[in-house]
Amino acid sequence: GQQLNQSPQSMFIQEGEDVSMNCTSSSIFNTWLWYKQDPGEGPVLLIALYKAGELTSNGRLTAQFGITRKDSFLNISASIPSDVGIYFCAGQSSNYKLTFGKGTLLTVNP
Amino acid sequence: DGGITQSPKYLFRKEGQNVTLSCEQNLNHDAMYWYRQDPGQGLRLIYYSQIVNDFQKGDIAEGYSVSREKKESFPLTVTSAQKNPTAFYLCATVRPGNYGYTFGSGTRLTVV
Secondary structure (H helix, E strand, O other): OOOOEEEEEEEEEEOOOOEEEEEEOOOOOEEEEEEEEEOOOOOOEEEOOOOOEEEEEEEOEEHHHHHHHHEEEEEEEOHHHHEEEEEEEEEEEOOEEEEEEOEEEEEEEE | OOOOEEOEEEEEEEEEEEEOEEEOOOOOOOOOEEEEEEEEEEEEEEEEEEOOEEEEEEEOOOOEEEOOOEEOOOEEEEOOOOOOOEEEEEEEEEOOOEEEEEEEOOEEEEEE
16 A cells, blocks of 8 residues: 655654755655654644646645655644644645654654 | 534443444535544544545444444444453544544543
C-alpha cells in the first residue's frame, strides 16, 4: 500500500524557535493535510493543501504542497509551549481514504 | 454542535472477551472510518464504510468486525481473535470534497 515517510520522528526545541517537518511519498496525492494530536485526543486538522506548489499559512503555521505532488512540509514559527503534541501528515486520494505518516513528536521547552 | 462522539473514553476488558466501541456522528457525513494508533506506529486503518449497509476492510482488519446499520453509527467490535488489542482507537468521518477527516476523541482500550 501507499506509505508516507515523515521526518523527523521527534524534536526537542526551545520556546521561540522555528520548527520544520516534512513528508515524502512514493505515490501522488490529490490533497495533503497536516494534523496535530494532543495527548489522549483525536487529531485536529491544521492545514489542507489542494494544489501542487500551493503554500498556505494558518497563523504561525505554514505548509506547502510539493510540485511533484509527492511531498509536503510544515513550518511552525516562534514556537510556544502549547505547540507540544504529535503532528501528522496525511495524503488523500480520490476515494477519500487518507494515508498517514507516523508522526513527529514535538516537545517545546519553556 | 455537530461532531463525532466516541464512547467510552477508557475501556478495560479481560483477555478473550469481545468488546464493542461506539462511534456516533451528527455531521450527516456518509463515510466513516476506524483507525488504530500504537506508539510510534502512526494511524492504521481497520475498517471503513462509505454508505449505510456497506463497509470495507482496511489494512489491519483481522480480529475486528463492524456494522453500519445507520448513517450516524459505526460501531467497532474487537474480538477475541485480535492478538494484541490494547491500543488507542479513533473514529473519523469525511465529507465530500477532499476536506480531510474529522476525528472523534478516541477510546483507549486496555486488555488485561
